Amino acid sequence: xxxxxxxxxxxxxxxxxxxxxxxxxxxxxxxxxxxxxxxxxxxxxxxxxxxxxxxxxxxxxxxxxxxxxxxxxxxxxxxxxxxxxxxxxxxxxxxxxxxxxxxxxxxxxxxxxxxxxxxxxxxxxxxxxxxxxxxxxxxxxxxxxxxxxxxxxxxxxxxxxxxxxxxxxxxxxxxxxxxxxxxxxxxxxxxxxxxxxxxxxxxxxxxxxxxxxxxxxxxxxxxxxxxx
Amino acid sequence: xxxxxxxxxxxxxxxxxxxxxxxxxxxxxxxxxxxxxxxxxxxxxxxxxxxxxxxxxxxxxxxxxxxxxxxxxxxxxxxxxxxxxxxxxxxxxxxxxxxxxxxxxxxxxxxxxxxxxxxxxxxxxxxxxxxxxxxxxxxxxxxxxxxxxxxxxxxxxxxxxxxxxxxxxxxxxxxxxxxxxxxxxxxxxxxxxxxxxxxxxxxxxxxxxxxxxxxxxxxxxxxxxxxxxxxxxxxxxxx
Numbered sequence: 522x523x524x525x526x527x528x529x530x531x532x533x534x535x536x537x538x539x540x541x542x543x544x545x546x547x548x549x550x551x552x553x554x555x556x557x558x559x560x561x562x563x564x565x566x567x568x569x570x571x572x573x574x575x576x577x578x579x580x581x582x583x584x585x586x587x588x589x590x591x592x593x594x595x596x597x598x599x600x601x602x603x604x605x606x607x608x609x610x611x612x613x614x615x616x617x618x619x620x621x622x623x624x625x626x627x628x629x630x631x632x633x634x635x636x637x638x639x640x641x642x643x644x645x646x647x648x649x650x651x652x653x654x655x656x657x658x659x660x661x662x663x664x665x666x667x668x669x670x671x672x673x674x675x676x677x678x679x680x681x682x683x684x685x686x687x688x689x690x691x692x693x694x695x696x697x698x699x700x701x702x703x704x705x706x707x708x709x710x711x712x713x714x715x716x717x718x719x720x721x722x723x724x725x726x727x728x729x730x731x732x733x734x735x736x737x738x739x740x741x742x743x744x745x746x747x748x749x
Numbered sequence: 750x751x752x753x754x755x756x757x758x759x760x761x762x763x764x765x766x767x768x769x770x771x772x773x774x775x776x777x778x779x780x781x782x783x784x785x786x787x788x789x790x791x792x793x794x795x796x797x798x799x800x801x802x803x804x805x806x807x808x809x810x811x812x813x814x815x816x817x818x819x820x821x822x823x824x825x826x827x828x829x830x831x832x833x834x835x836x837x838x839x840x841x842x843x844x845x846x847x848x849x850x851x852x853x854x855x856x857x858x859x860x861x862x863x864x865x866x867x868x869x870x871x872x873x874x875x876x877x878x879x880x881x882x883x884x885x886x887x888x889x890x891x892x893x894x895x896x897x898x899x900x901x902x903x904x905x906x907x908x909x910x911x912x913x914x915x916x917x918x919x920x921x922x923x924x925x926x927x928x929x930x931x932x933x934x935x936x937x938x939x940x941x942x943x944x945x946x947x948x949x950x951x952x953x954x955x956x957x958x959x960x961x962x963x964x965x966x967x968x969x970x971x972x973x974x975x976x977x978x979x980x981x982x983x984x985x986x987x988x
Binding site: 527536563566599603613616618643679715716718719721723 | 784789792795824828841864874877
């Protein structure tokens with residue numbers, strides 16, 4: 522029988538919100554928190570990162586980050602933006618009204634977009650990460666001893682890890698045990714390797730160990746500053 | 750702004766699986782291109798619609814992409830245009846690797862999107878008009894001269910709110926429109942392109958020919974002046 526783990530673990534369906542007040546609330550909260558946003562300009566496939574800066578009655582301002590002096594977004598450019606609001610993934614499509622410098626104590630470069638009137642909201646899982654690749658670490662309880670796995674992201678049922686350069690053979694379908702590096706081996710949980718690319722693996726934690734996994738995931742999230 | 754004054758610029762396909770499937774099916778039939786976007790990747794990928802079933806969407810990338818190396822269940826968004834509208838869908842990746850459907854084709858397998866939003870394609874940027882603006886618009890129709898409230902202006906047209914006593918104007922109505930902002934005055938022929946109650950969109954007949962924008966010098970100058978005003982107001986708001 523085919524294992525439909527993908528469908529089993531898929532997040533809930535995305536839905537469309539086009540209530541103006543709801544969208545305004547989501548965007549203003551994102552602006553208050555200077556929420557990280559990734560913007561795609563489909564013409565040319567350009568992507569830039571930024572933080573939601575200001576929301577007005579008809580406009581949305583994004584402060585781009587890590588851009589140089591040549592950065593410019595022309596007016597009438599189609600833009601698609603994606604950001605997280607709590608446990609939700611939010612995305613929308615709108616037109617730019619151009620980019621420019623604004624003075625607000627300091628001089629800022631802001632990109633103005635027409636405030637979206639529709640938004641897709643996906644009730645994504647409460648995934649922690651992506652991490653920067655240095656922390657947290659888990660120990661794989663392997664026959665060859667303790668193998669260090671670097672966590673990339675930790676979801677309620679799934680974890681993505683990076684294997685060290687030297688590691689025992691691992692393939693899709695294998696089951697491995699792992700525990701936080703600072704925890705005892707008896708705290709290990711079992712995970713099934715569902716995907717592998719190079720040294721990256723995706724583990725699905727077995728149902729019997731989800732309670733323990735939830736605790737490990739919580740501890741890992743507490744130990745780290747929130748990743749962008 | 751009351752609900753009745755909301756301009757209708759977008760068409761929504763809110764969780765209507767039939768509509769979404771029909772839309773995606775048309776994209777597959779036309780083998781349209783979409784720009785795919787995975788939040789964890791720094792670059793976008795262009796891919797072509799290939800096939801869509803009730804729960805799967807297959808897309809063929811134009812070239813090898815990091816999407817192929819992305820874990821399954823990753824969030825993925827796509828932007829495409831169809832019939833002059835732009836669309837956005839959001840879904841998740843089923844297969845982050847290639848599938849060999851016909852020897853050498855790389856295929857992304859996505860969950861069929863359930864939610865799609867669209868935005869009307871535009872030929873010109875619309876400058877919002879502040880209610881306090883001195884920009885005045887007068888509609889001349891059926892022998893009457895009617896002052897109206899301008900809501901936005903572009904190189905190709907103007908959106909206005911009609912006075913309550915006038916009601917609405919049918920789509921297709923031909924009229925004259927006078928635009929005034931000292932020292933500019935422009936008198937143009939216009940056609941009602943769309944209407945929703947007292948809010949109507951007028952297209953300037955002289956400024957749009959065979960789908961191409963050919964704005965008059967007066968309209969160009971009016972848009973420039975109003976855009977400058979708008980940007981100053983934006984500056985004040987942000988500051």
